[in-house]
Amino acid sequence: MDVTLLGTGAPAGLPRPDCPCAVCAASPGEHARAAASVLVDGVLLLDLTPGAAFAAARAGRSLGGVRQVLLSHPHDGPAVEVPAGLPQPGRVPDGRELAVLTGHRVRAVALDAGGTGYAVNGPDGQRLLYLPPGGSPAGLEEGSGAAGRYDLVLLDVVGRPDALARLRAVGAVGPGTDVVAVHLDHDVPPGAELRRRLAAAGARAVADGTTLTAGAHGSATAVPDVPRRTLVLGGARSGKSVEAERRLESFPGVVYVATGGSRGGDTEWTARVAAHRERRPGSWRTRETCDLVPLLAEDGPPVLIDCLSLWLTDAMDAVGAWDDALWADGGERELRERVAALAAAVRSARRTVVLVSNEVGSGIVPATASGRRYRDELGRLNAAVASECEQVVLVVAGQALVLRG
Numbered sequence: 001m002d003v004t005l006l007g008t009g010a011p012a013g014l015p016r017p018d019c020p021c022a023v024c025a026a027s028p029g030e031h032a033r034a035a036a037s038v039l040v041d042g043v044l045l046l047d048l049t050p051g052a053a054f055a056a057a058r059a060g061r062s063l064g065g066v067r068q069v070l071l072s073h074p075h076d077g078p079a080v081e082v083p084a085g086l087p088q089p090g091r092v093p094d095g096r097e098l099a100v101l102t103g104h105r106v107r108a109v110a111l112d113a114g115g116t117g118y119a120v121n122g123p124d125g126q127r128l129l130y131l132p133p134g135g136s137p138a139g140l141e142e143g144s145g146a147a148g149r150y151d152l153v154l155l156d157v158v159g160r161p162d163a164l165a166r167l168r169a170v171g172a173v174g175p176g177t178d179v180v181a182v183h184l185d186h187d188v189p190p191g192a193e194l195r196r197r198l199a200a201a202g203a204r205a206v207a208d209g210t211t212l213t214a215g216a217h218g219s220a221t222a223v224p225d226v227p228r229r230t231l232v233l234g235g236a237r238s239g240k241s242v243e244a245e246r247r248l249e250s251f252p253g254v255v256y257v258a259t260g261g262s263r264g265g266d267t268e269w270t271a272r273v274a275a276h277r278e279r280r281p282g283s284w285r286t287r288e289t290c291d292l293v294p295l296l297a298e299d300g301p302p303v304l305i306d307c308l309s310l311w312l313t314d315a316m317d318a319v320g321a322w323d324d325a326l327w328a329d330g331g332e333r334e335l336r337e338r339v340a341a342l343a344a345a346v347r348s349a350r351r352t353v354v355l356v357s358n359e360v361g362s363g364i365v366p367a368t369a370s371g372r373r374y375r376d377e378l379g380r381l382n383a384a385v386a387s388e389c390e391q392v393v394l395v396v397a398g399q400a401l402v403l404r405g
Contacts, residue, residue: 001122001214003040003152006055008208009033010133010185011073023186031190034208036182038130038154043102045069045086046118046130053083059209068100072132074114091116111135119150126214129172131155133183136163140170149174152214157181157203158188161250162281164201169252169283178212179203196402201250202226227390227405228352233359233382234395241306243395244356245280251352253301254284257292259310290314296345296353308357311342312374312381321377322370335377343384357382359394 007013014033015024027033034055038046042065045052056063069082069089082088092098092108094116099105103123108116115132122128129150131137150172155163158181167173181203188194198204206212230247234240248254289295290311295303305311319334320326346353361379366372386392391405 001041001120001124001126001128001151002211003038003128003154003214004056004059004061004211005154005180005182005206005208006037006039006052006059006061007034007049008180008182008184008206009035010183011035012185014184014186014190016186019186021186023189027186027190030207032208033184036133036154038182039063039066040104040120040128041102041122043067044100044104044106044120047072047132048080048082048086048089050080055208059211061211067102068098068106070098070106070116070118072116072118072130072135074132092118110138112138122214126151128214129153129155129167130182131160131163134159136160136166137172140166140172148172150177152178152180152212154180154182156183157198157201157250158184161201161246162283164203164250165252165281165283168250178214180212181205193400196400197246200226200247203250226352229346229349229389230354230391230393230405231382231386231389232354232356232393232395232400233386233403234356235359235363238395239398240356240358240395242398243393243400244304244306244354247354248302248304248352249281251302252283254281255301255303256280256284256286257295257303257305258286258288259290259292259305259307259314260288293341293345296349296351298351300351302352302354304354304356306356308355308381308385309360309378312378315339316374316377321373324369327373339377339381339384342381343388346385346388355385355389357385 013035015027035049037049037052039061045066048069053063063083063086066086069087071089071091094108094110097105097107105121107119109119111117113135115135117131117135120128127150133156153173157164181198188197194205232240232244315335315338319331321331360375366375392403394401394403
């Protein structure tokens with residue numbers, strides 16, 4: 001089943017008309033995207049957008065053979081002149097299936113927001129899922145396995161990463177599924193940053209006019225690798241936690257490990273914890289612990305550890321690092337052993353792990369000996385863990401700089 005993306009952008013396109021933002025300013029030319037519209041085997045058109053006929057011609061395709069035009073958006077969109085010879089656009093009611101004379105079967109997928117998603121089965125059995133902007137499937141059943149897996153999924157990965165998590169949770173998206181982002185808007189800078197952001201979700205973007213073959217992706221083109229181990233570094237309020245959470249928001253059942261505890265009576269800390277919790281997907285589970293080595297040895301869903309800085313504080317408390325006599329009398333050695341054990345646990349982890357830590361070594365030299373000791377040990381800890389991670393990212397002013405991977 002050949003799928004040509006006549007457009008891959010948001011309904012207003014990219015750049016948006018008259019928008020002065022930095023992303024739109026950087027999006028003309030090769031980064032420009034028309035509103036998303038999909039041509040399947042030259043016979044089925046999903047979403048009719050202005051200029052669809054010209055877009056098809058630029059892609060070396062024709063709309064002359066289209067037998068069915070279906071709309072997915074919550075509304076029918078702006079008035080669009082239907083090209084001569086093209087059938088009038090329509091919509092399949094939720095849960096109903098449409099059989100096209102060409103052998104394609106189209107089932108309308110109910111969403112948790114307005115609009116209609118379409119699951120398309122090709123004549124040879126390939127399966128495509130196309131979702132409108134802001135939409136996520138509703139009422140998915142677990143355990144569909146390989147029989148219910150799609151070969152190609154086109155959805156709003158940036159705007160609704162939880163939709164991808166839902167599909168993964170029920171087995172509708174698997175390791176061989178080609179996940180392609182559409183409805184791309186001015187939320188993420190084009191080029192390298194967009195590729196990096198999507199690759200972390202196991203997805204990719206393609207240019208307008210690209211033709212994909214459903215079912216051929218797994219062998220011909222490698223699915224973007226999601227690093228098994230990632231360390232996210234950054235200063236205070238740099239956006240490092242947001243970056244770490246973003247990397248896993250398209251995966252189901254994530255375990256969020258809070259190493260800071262609840263700190264009863266500290267209202268400012270309670271407010272910080274609440275802000276983090278509200279930002280996380282509701283399907284994530286939280287564990288409050290600094291006992292990371294056995295946790296990393298467990299099999300299971302992805303784990304996000306936030307943060308190593310507080311783990312180090314707990315470890316230094318345990319070995320008496322703030323007392324010079326205890327530090328000299330075995331405390332330093334014990335801390336080295338704890339750090340080595342943690343690094344070894346990261347190395348042997350079989351589940352996806354994202355770790356967060358502070359980068360404090362570039363600032364003012366602490367005025368106290370204990371402050372300098374903590375700074376030095378955190379630098380050593382970060383280096384030890386980074387050496388075991390496929391990807392290391394430094395976040396500065398909300399911008400992620402890839403140091404490794």
